[in-house]
Structures are given as structure tokens and as C-alpha cells.
Amino acid sequence: MxxxxxxxxxxxxxxxxxxxxxxxxxxxxxxxxxxxxxxxxxxxxxxxxxxxxxxxxxxxxxxxxxxxxxxxxxxxxxxxxxxxxxxxxxxxxxxxxxxxxxxxxxxxxxxxYAAERAAAHVLQTVAGAERPGLSHDVEEVFFGDADLSTENGLREAVARFDERFPHYAIDENFRFPVDTWDLHRxxxxxxxxxxxxxxxxxxxxxxxxxxx
Structure with a gap:
């Protein structure tokens, strides 16, 4: 997507x-x-x-x-x-x-706010990162129990991802740049x-x- x-x-x-x-x-x-x-x-x-x-x-x-x-x-x-x-x-x-x-x-x-745009930004960021295991971990956090129907829900999912998988940010300098995304239509x-x-x-x- x-x-x-x-x-x-x-x-x-x-x-x-x-x-x-x-x-x-x-x-x-x-x-x-x-x-x-x-x-x-x-x-x-x-x-x-x-x-x-x-x-x-x-x-x-x-x-x-x-x-x-x-x-x-x-x-x-x-x-x-x-x-x-x-x-x-x-x-x-x-x-x-x-x-x-x-x-x-x-x-x-x-x-x-458009949840479809939020999901598309998440997947596009993952596709461009090309890091082993990232797609699985993102699927588990963002498309499992997370509620992306609101912007607060998206940001909570990002925070939960960073908390559960800190090595992406610490070792690989990977983050979701939510503040740069256009989440509205x-x-x-x-x-x-x-x-x-x-x-x-x-x-x-x-x-x-x-x-x-």
C-alpha cells in the first residue's frame, strides 16, 4: 500500500x-x-x-x-x-x-484524519526501510491490537512499537516520522x-x- x-x-x-x-x-x-x-x-x-x-x-x-x-x-x-x-x-x-x-x-x-492514510504511511515507511523482521513486528503492533482510527491511536501505536522494539531506533536509527506525514484529507x-x-x-x- x-x-x-x-x-x-x-x-x-x-x-x-x-x-x-x-x-x-x-x-x-x-x-x-x-x-x-x-x-x-x-x-x-x-x-x-x-x-x-x-x-x-x-x-x-x-x-x-x-x-x-x-x-x-x-x-x-x-x-x-x-x-x-x-x-x-x-x-x-x-x-x-x-x-x-x-x-x-x-x-x-x-x-x-484518515486512518487509511495513516496505515499507508506506516507500510510505505516499512517498505523503504528494508530491515529484517521489521514487517513482522510492525504487523504485530500496528495491525494487531492497535486502533488507527484516530491520530491519538496511531501515536500510541508508534510509542508502543518503540517501547517493544527499541533496537530499531537504537541500533538502526529507524523511526516512524509521524510529524512529517499528511494524515488528513x-x-x-x-x-x-x-x-x-x-x-x-x-x-x-x-x-x-x-x-x-
């Missing part, structure tokens, strides 16, 4: 979010509660989705998407609908760029929000077009 390229991983998960929303949005409805320049309040219901609703609220330099998929607040330009109206092919890495505009917290607030809910927002704005724009 190797650690995926962050961009490739982002694109893969974004495709998954788009595929999910393609079915989630069936039968969706929009209600416009306020529409006064850049002051807007839209609500959406999704009767066929596992999450049932969200709302989009804007005022100068702010947009908030809130509902069953979390609460995400963005700040960049006066009319934040314009910010999300860019064609998809104009900014394929949209979520990574949009995450920089999250307030508070910025990009970090859109990411979550964009959360599925944030990526879903990044799919929902352009669609929601498209629904709003379509509703403004006269029927004739």
Missing part, C-alpha cells in the same frame, strides 16, 4: 461525491425565503437523500451553507454566488481552493457541500430566468 497523491485522491473523492449527489438530488425542491441583492436565504429539501435539507444564506462577502451536511462558511468576494459560479473546468481543484476561503479555520477545518461532507453549492446556485439562477 502506498500513500495516494493528494490531488489524485481529491479528484477521486470528488467524483464519488458527484455520483452520490446525482441520486441525492432527485425530487429536490428549492424555496426562496429572501432575495434582495446579495442578501439571500434559500432552503432546499432532498426527499430521496439520507440527509434531508440544507439552506444557503448570503450577505456581503459571506456565504453560509448549513444543514444535514454540516455548516460551512465562506468569505471572499462581495457576491459569493459569483465565487461559486466558475465553470467546473475552469478550476478542477475547486474544493481545495474554496477550502482556503472557509471561516473560521480555513483549509484545516475542511479536513479530517478533505472530509466527505465538505466535498459534498462543494458539489451541492454550485448546483444550488444553478437552481437559483434558473429560477430567475423568465418562463418565456
Amino acid at each position: 502506498s500513500v495516494n497523491d493528494p490531488y489524485d485522491e481529491l479528484m477521486q473523492h470528488l467524483r464519488e461525491a458527484r455520483e452520490r449527489f446525482a441520486s441525492d438530488r432527485e425530487g429536490a425542491t428549492m424555496t426562496v425565503l429572501k432575495d434582495d441583492g446579495v442578501y439571500r436565504h434559500l432552503t432546499f429539501s432532498f426527499p430521496k437523500a439520507s440527509w434531508s435539507w440544507c439552506e444557503v444564506v448570503t450577505w456581503p462577502h459571506m456565504l453560509v451553507l448549513r444543514g444535514d451536511l454540516g455548516c460551512w462558511s465562506f468569505s471572499r468576494v462581495e457576491d459569493m454566488f459569483d465565487f461559486f459560479r466558475e465553470p467546473e473546468d475552469a478550476r478542477p481543484d475547486g474544493p481545495a481552493y474554496w477550502a482556503e476561503k472557509l471561516v473560521p479555520g480555513g483549509r484545516d477545518s475542511a479536513k479530517a 478533505y472530509s466527505p461532507w465538505f466535498l459534498l457541500a462543494c458539489v451541492v453549492l454550485p448546483w444550488a446556485i444553478g437552481q437559483y439562477d434558473t429560477a430567475l430566468v423568465p418562463a418565456n
Whole structure:
């Protein structure tokens, strides 16, 4: 197992979010509660989705998407609908760029610890070390009783490994460089929000077009 390229991983998960929303949005409805320049309040219901609703609220330099998929607040330009109206092919890495505009917290607030990335880093480090017996000892500690579902669990496993097998660090100068690992990726809910927002704005724009 190797650690995926962050961009490739982002694109893969974004495709998954788009595929999910393609079915989630069936039968969706929009209600416009306020529409006064850049002051807007839209609500959406999704009767066929596992999450049932969200709302989009804007005022100068702010947009908030809130509902069953979390609460995400963005700040960049006066009319934040314009910010999300860019064609998809104009900014394929949209979520990574949009995450920089999250307030508070910025990009970090859109990411979550990923156990799969932690396991991949462990295995990749072992593969590059080429030390006799290392793979067996790592398997015993990290993939036996250890709980890698949290970052604390990963660090506890590293500490337990160093305690049980000190000769790797003492005699062979081998350690797991956890602090240099990228253990986080964009959360599925944030990526879903990044799919929902352009669609929601498209629904709003379509509703403004006269029927004739």
C-alpha cells in the first residue's frame, strides 16, 4: 500500500461525491425565503437523500451553507454566488481552493484524519526501510491490537512499537516520522457541500430566468 497523491485522491473523492449527489438530488425542491441583492436565504429539501435539507444564506462577502451536511462558511468576494459560479473546468481543484476561503479555520477545518492514510504511511515507511523482521513486528503492533482510527491511536501505536522494539531506533536509527506525514484529507461532507453549492446556485439562477 502506498500513500495516494493528494490531488489524485481529491479528484477521486470528488467524483464519488458527484455520483452520490446525482441520486441525492432527485425530487429536490428549492424555496426562496429572501432575495434582495446579495442578501439571500434559500432552503432546499432532498426527499430521496439520507440527509434531508440544507439552506444557503448570503450577505456581503459571506456565504453560509448549513444543514444535514454540516455548516460551512465562506468569505471572499462581495457576491459569493459569483465565487461559486466558475465553470467546473475552469478550476478542477475547486474544493481545495474554496477550502482556503472557509471561516473560521480555513483549509484545516475542511479536513479530517484518515486512518487509511495513516496505515499507508506506516507500510510505505516499512517498505523503504528494508530491515529484517521489521514487517513482522510492525504487523504485530500496528495491525494487531492497535486502533488507527484516530491520530491519538496511531501515536500510541508508534510509542508502543518503540517501547517493544527499541533496537530499531537504537541500533538502526529507524523511526516512524509521524510529524512529517499528511494524515488528513478533505472530509466527505465538505466535498459534498462543494458539489451541492454550485448546483444550488444553478437552481437559483434558473429560477430567475423568465418562463418565456
